[in-house]
Structures are given as structure tokens and as C-alpha cells.
Amino acid sequence: MAIFVTRVCVLIAGLSCLTFLEARPSSPYIQHEKRSHIPPGWSHLRKPDASTVIPLRFALKQSNIDKLDQMLQDVSHPESANYGQYWSPAQIRQTFAPSSTTVDTVRDWLLSSGVSAHNVRLTSSKTWIEAKISMEDAERLLQAEYQTYGHETGKEHIACTSYHLPAHISPHIDVITPSIHFDATLGRRDSFGSSHLPQMLRQPRLGTRPKMIGEAQSDVDDCATQITPACLKALYNFTYNPVSSGSNTFGIVVEYTPQAYTKADLNLFARNFSSNLIGKYPKLVSVDGGIVQSEALGFQYNIESNLDLEYAQALVGPKQEITLYQVGDMVISGSFNNFLDALDGSYCDYEGGDDPTYDSSYPDTDPDGYNGAPSCGITKPANVISTSYGYNEADLSPAYTARQCAEYAKLGLMGVTFVFSSGDSGVAGNGNLCLNPDGSQTVNGTIFNPGFPATCPYITSVGATQIKDGAGVTDPEISCEETIATGGGFSNRFEMPSYQQQAVNNYLAKYKPDYSADIWNSTGISRGYPDISANGASYVVAVNGTFARVSGTSASGPVVASMLAMINDARIASGKGPIGFINPVLYSSSFSSAFNDITTGGNLGCGTAGFTTAPGWDPATGLGTPNFPKLLEKWLALP
Incomplete structure (x- = not known):
């Protein structure tokens, strides 16, 4: 595998350098998330500076989520022998924590892709990973194009239209931020409005x-x-x-x-x-x-x-x-x-x-x-x-x-x-x-x-x-x-x-409306x-x-x-x-x-x-x- 070294220096509370090693992915990239339009109130402003460092946040897949419905039915259905036998917070935490395989797979991918180890952080709860890298390298890592958008209130936000992940990585990640998402909470104006x-x-x-x-x-x-x-x-x-x-x-x-x-x-x-x-x-x-x-x-x-x-x-x-x-x-x-x-x-x-x-x-x-x-x-x-x-x-x-x-x-x-x-x-x-x-x-x-x-x-x-x-x-x-x-x-x-x-x-079966299937989920x-x-x-x-x-x-x-x-x-x-x-x-x-x-x-x-x-x-x-x-x-x- 050919590896190419890129070195980017940016000012973050002093001068620090981020090293990104371009490596051929071990599996083909697939689209992970995409948005179809810019939400109301937002407009495109400019392309962000390539050297801007952003904290990419990788939400790790939780264990046993596919069994969550079954587990809830077990304590909630009136005919269940376990009706009303609720779980403790400790049981919840233990049951749904990400697997070590998920943690290791995502972290190893970041490191093999050239993200420096000192810029990768796993939270104490082992539920998400943060990687501080430059905007340019984030775009390369996710096969995405970031833009800066402005809201009518004056707030600015960085987002992309879509992003991609290697096929072997996608199943281990739920969502990445910042990416396709726009704010649902906005700060106040000078006077209450x-x-x-x-x-x-x-x-x-x-x-x-x-x-x-x-x-x-x-x-x-x-x-x-x-x-x-x-x-x-x-x-x-x-x-x-x-x-x-x-x-x-x-x-x-x-x-x-x-x-x-x-x-x-x-x-x-x-x-x-x-x-x-x-x-x-x-x-x-x-x-x-x-x-x-x-x-x-x-x-x-x-x-x-x-x-x-x-x-x-x-x-x-x-x-x-x-x-x-x-x-x-x-x-x-x-x-x-x-x-x-x-x-x-x-x-x-x-x-x-x-x-x-x-x-x-x-x-x-x-x-x-x-x-x-x-x-x-x-x-x-x-x-x-x-x-x-x-x-x-x-x-x-x-x-x-x-x-x-x-x-x-x-x-x-x-x-x-x-x-x-x-x-x-x-x-x-x-x-x-x-x-x-x-x-x-x-x-x-x-x-x-x-x-x-x-x-x-x-x-x-x-x-x-x-x-x-x-x-x-x-x-x-x-x-x-x-x-x-x-x-x-x-x-x-x-x-x-x-x-x-x-x-x-x-x-x-008895009262289904006759609306066209293209205006409701029929x-x-x-x-x-x-x-x-x-x-x-x-x-x-x-x-x-x-x-x-x-x-x-x-x-x-x-x-x-x-x-x-x-x-x-x-x-x-x-x-x-x-x-x-x-x-x-x-x-x-x-x-x-x-x-x-x-x-x-x-x-x-x-x-x-x-x-x-x-x-x-x-x-x-x-x-x-x-x-x-x-x-x-x-x-x-x-x-």
C-alpha cells in the first residue's frame, strides 16, 4: 500500500502540527448520510479555509440495539412473565455499550488513514471517538465537501451535503459531526424575538x-x-x-x-x-x-x-x-x-x-x-x-x-x-x-x-x-x-x-384512504x-x-x-x-x-x-x- 505524508500546521492555543497520511482504503467507500436541501433560513456563504481544524466526532454503534425492542417488550407487555421488572441504569449501560471490536475498528481506521494518535480521543465511556484534523483532511477522509452556511440570525455553521465511509467502517458508526446536520436550536437576538x-x-x-x-x-x-x-x-x-x-x-x-x-x-x-x-x-x-x-x-x-x-x-x-x-x-x-x-x-x-x-x-x-x-x-x-x-x-x-x-x-x-x-x-x-x-x-x-x-x-x-x-x-x-x-x-x-x-x-384493511401513494406513507x-x-x-x-x-x-x-x-x-x-x-x-x-x-x-x-x-x-x-x-x-x- 502506497502512503503519502502531508503535514499541516495551524494555530490552536499555540502552534501544533497535524500529520495526515493518505492511504488507500481497505474497502470501497459508500455513502453514509446525505441531505437533499438547505433548511429554511440558511444560505451558502463561502468555502471554509482548508487549514481550519475541526473536531470530527464519530458516534459508535451500540451493542444490542437490534434487541432493544424485544427487551422493552419483555418488561412492558402485559402477558410477559417479566412485566414490570425494570432495569437499573447500570444494566442499561452495560448492555448497550459499544463492543471492543467497534472501538478498535474505528480507531485503527483513523490511525491507518494517517490521523496522528495524539489527535484521536476515545471517551471514558467508550461511546464515541473525536479526531482533530484539518478541514482539508476531513474532506479527504470522508470524501465530502464542506461549506460555510449562514443563518438569518447571523449564526454560521459548517456542513456538507453528504459524506462517505469505507464499507467495513460504516456498520460501526451511527453519525459523524459536523456533517450534514443543521442547527435546531439558535441563540437569541439582541432583544427577545x-x-x-x-x-x-x-x-x-x-x-x-x-x-x-x-x-x-x-x-x-x-x-x-x-x-x-x-x-x-x-x-x-x-x-x-x-x-x-x-x-x-x-x-x-x-x-x-x-x-x-x-x-x-x-x-x-x-x-x-x-x-x-x-x-x-x-x-x-x-x-x-x-x-x-x-x-x-x-x-x-x-x-x-x-x-x-x-x-x-x-x-x-x-x-x-x-x-x-x-x-x-x-x-x-x-x-x-x-x-x-x-x-x-x-x-x-x-x-x-x-x-x-x-x-x-x-x-x-x-x-x-x-x-x-x-x-x-x-x-x-x-x-x-x-x-x-x-x-x-x-x-x-x-x-x-x-x-x-x-x-x-x-x-x-x-x-x-x-x-x-x-x-x-x-x-x-x-x-x-x-x-x-x-x-x-x-x-x-x-x-x-x-x-x-x-x-x-x-x-x-x-x-x-x-x-x-x-x-x-x-x-x-x-x-x-x-x-x-x-x-x-x-x-x-x-x-x-x-x-x-x-x-x-x-x-x-377497512378504512384506508384513497390518496395517491406519493403523498403519504401507504x-x-x-x-x-x-x-x-x-x-x-x-x-x-x-x-x-x-x-x-x-x-x-x-x-x-x-x-x-x-x-x-x-x-x-x-x-x-x-x-x-x-x-x-x-x-x-x-x-x-x-x-x-x-x-x-x-x-x-x-x-x-x-x-x-x-x-x-x-x-x-x-x-x-x-x-x-x-x-x-x-x-x-x-x-x-x-x-
Whole structure:
């Protein structure tokens, strides 16, 4: 094998030289990842300097990932002998650590390709490798062409359109950064503006002002026009008094700074709907400098947190402490991965660690930023965690979504229940964006645009329903598509999980829409969502000292999570464990009578009527809305 030596000197805290030995690859190169377009808001600026040194990060393949679904089913399926026998963090770490073969293969490839040994670093957890090399050598190593791109906010980023790896190396690597990925979190402008809000934020939609609200509001005669805690309790027969003496944990919600609740609004809501909650606030867990900020106030900053906490507290009552995970500082905020790092210390390094082109990196060097160490494994995850945020699947690379989805499965193995809202734009994505044939997203696109993490098969996705005009709380609800269109459909990334095959196949066999196959995933083998639903229309919320009506699956998600938290309370009080990953139980035949089937309405979007509801599971409302007493009875009967 012929070897050619190239020596590059660059200034990095003094003069250092990087040696790159060009060597013929031992196997042919194959494409590893590719993107089809530049995301909205970005434009090409220039070719980066060839001598610029970049830290290439190689995410190593994890062991036993191909068995992850089977392992999770083993502790989650109601007919399994190991139901509820959850794993410890140590078991998780040991089971999924990369093999020594993977570590050695990737490291040997880098060294044989000419990367100097002193520029190659293997993390202590042995989950990723970093190699500091010049831009020119990175392009040669990956058969890629890097460019510098600029965002409309002024931020710059280095990326490539595609990159390649030797055929014998590709199976050992999940993703490399920097490469094809673009930022999903962006820093703030000089004054607070929309660019400072996390891009994954799905704001609930504001409606008309509610009718006059009086103290101790408990009327359920007007629930078709405005939802209150009393309406929800009546709709789902949800009456429960916690009895587990504080041993149950409920994480509501993950909020991303600058999103924050205000104490005055929580108290205003309590005075009108649950006076025993006046002065009651959630337990704060700060992740990466997260604070309940009061610097920026207004609907866009307070509505999500207020909505989540006001209703969760009102539904579970003062005896149940609620944990608030506040993620990110005021400068760069945070992402789902920053939050997951806090729950699982091994995830900080898992498959390459957080991606700096998607996730916020701490310490934050901004004078006003959080300059502490990243929050890794700082808190034990709550039994139930509800999140009202989401991306479009197309916002993120397949490798990124697969990595994060696997982490939800790992946390499910530890007994954690994750609830995510399904989206508010029907079959379209956030911002009513639909896909184009080239993979780009525009408001005039025609291809259905599923959401994430709603499509991850290891979380419970919650859609929205509403009370029909003129109907009452004892009448059947309909799919929510007037104030918002409930999100639902079929993933373009994830396979259909075994637990929902029977239910989804029944829908596709009897009620499959006749849309052209080129505008939706009609293969019949992909994950369908949502799993279940709850009312998400015209919630009365206290915000900025007054009341407003808002709608969205960000309302229905916490409602379902509150019920699940109380089911955990009852199980713990009876000497049993938490319910953990619930989807295999939800789709089991024994639980079919625990839901109110929704058979009217749909979820329009992308210039179509979307999917229509149908008897049984459907991609608008899932299995239906919960009947709390029946769910409680059935879960108490499980081991």
C-alpha cells in the first residue's frame, strides 16, 4: 500500500502540527448520510479555509440495539412473565455499550488513514471517538465537501451535503459531526424575538376570550365552548385522591427556557378552579442553567408552561408534588437531548453524545450564559413525564431521530412513561409545513409531514378531541379539527411496532384512504400515531393576569399524563411498581373497553381532508379517549 505524508500546521492555543497520511482504503467507500436541501433560513456563504481544524466526532454503534425492542417488550407487555421488572441504569449501560471490536475498528481506521494518535480521543465511556484534523483532511477522509452556511440570525455553521465511509467502517458508526446536520436550536437576538424560542416549540393556538370566570368555577354546562378542569373530570370520570404518601413522582413538564410559568397566573387559576392550590408551585429541577425566568413576559413566553402546570396541578391535586424540568439558559436554551442527558448520565456520551449542530452545548461562553458543566445524570427520572413540544421528522436526520428514540426505549426499560403531544396541524408539520418531493418543507407542499418524537414507537403519542357544538360532557367527542387539527398519520422513519400491528392493519384493511401513494406513507409497515387522545380545544388558561382560551395537543398531553400519574399512585400504594412503557398494554385486547372510541371527524392538512376517524384505532385519534375508572381497574389487576 502506497502512503503519502502531508503535514499541516495551524494555530490552536499555540502552534501544533497535524500529520495526515493518505492511504488507500481497505474497502470501497459508500455513502453514509446525505441531505437533499438547505433548511429554511440558511444560505451558502463561502468555502471554509482548508487549514481550519475541526473536531470530527464519530458516534459508535451500540451493542444490542437490534434487541432493544424485544427487551422493552419483555418488561412492558402485559402477558410477559417479566412485566414490570425494570432495569437499573447500570444494566442499561452495560448492555448497550459499544463492543471492543467497534472501538478498535474505528480507531485503527483513523490511525491507518494517517490521523496522528495524539489527535484521536476515545471517551471514558467508550461511546464515541473525536479526531482533530484539518478541514482539508476531513474532506479527504470522508470524501465530502464542506461549506460555510449562514443563518438569518447571523449564526454560521459548517456542513456538507453528504459524506462517505469505507464499507467495513460504516456498520460501526451511527453519525459523524459536523456533517450534514443543521442547527435546531439558535441563540437569541439582541432583544427577545421569535428566533429565541426553541424551534421545537409548538405554541397552543389562541382563541377568543372565555366567558366570565368566577371563583370556584365548576360548571360543566358550557364545556363545548370552553374547557375547565371540571369539564375534563366529567368527560373522563377522572376523580382520584393520591394515597401513596409522596412516593409517586410526576414530571410535568419539560419546559425550555425562555418558556416559563408565572406564580401570579398559577394563583389566579387556582383561585377560580382549585383554591387549595393557591401558593402551590412545582418542584424545580434546573437542567443546564434552566430558570423560571421573569425577564421576558407575554403570551409566547408563558402560555405553554402556564397551560401545562395549571391543568396538571388542578387534576392531580395538592397532595401530588409535580416536578418541573426547566431546560437551558436564557441565551441558547436547550433541546430534548439536553434534557435526556440530565435523566441518564450515560446518554451524554451515547452514540457520540449530543450533536452540537442540533443541541445546545454547555458551558455557554456568553457572558449571560450558564457556564457550569453539562447536566449529566443529575436527577432520577419521574415515573411519568409529559412533553408538549415536538419537531417535524424532516427537521432532523434519520440517525439523530433513531438515536433519541432508542433513549426513550432505554428509559422505558427503567420504568419511565413518556407522553408527547402529536401536533396541531393535522397531517402537516409544525407551521403547517408539508413536504415536497425533494425533501424540503413549505406551506404549499403536498406530502404529509409527520412529527417527532410523536412517531417514535417507544413513547405514547396523544392527539386531541373536542366536544361537538351544542353537545355535553356525556356525549361522544369528535376529532379536533376546528380550533386546531390534531396531528396524526404514519412515520417516514420508524417501522410499525408489533404492539400496534393488529389495530393499524385493521384500519388499513377497512378504512384506508384513497390518496395517491406519493403523498403519504401507504406501505402499511410504518409506525402509526397517535396512540390515544384527550380533549384539546378551548382550554381556559390564566396568562399575564387575565384568562384566555387556547387549543392544542399540548393541552391534551398533560391531561393524559395526569391520569397515568394517578394510576401509578394507586399501584404504588398497593405494593406494585409504576406502569412504565404503556403502549403494549394500551393496544392489548384486555384494555380495548377502557377507551371511548372516536368515530367522527379527521385531521385535515396539506390540502387534503387528512385521515378520518373510524371504529377502533385511527391515525387521527388513536385508540380513543381514556375512561379513567376502567383504566385504573385494569392496571391494578396487572402484576
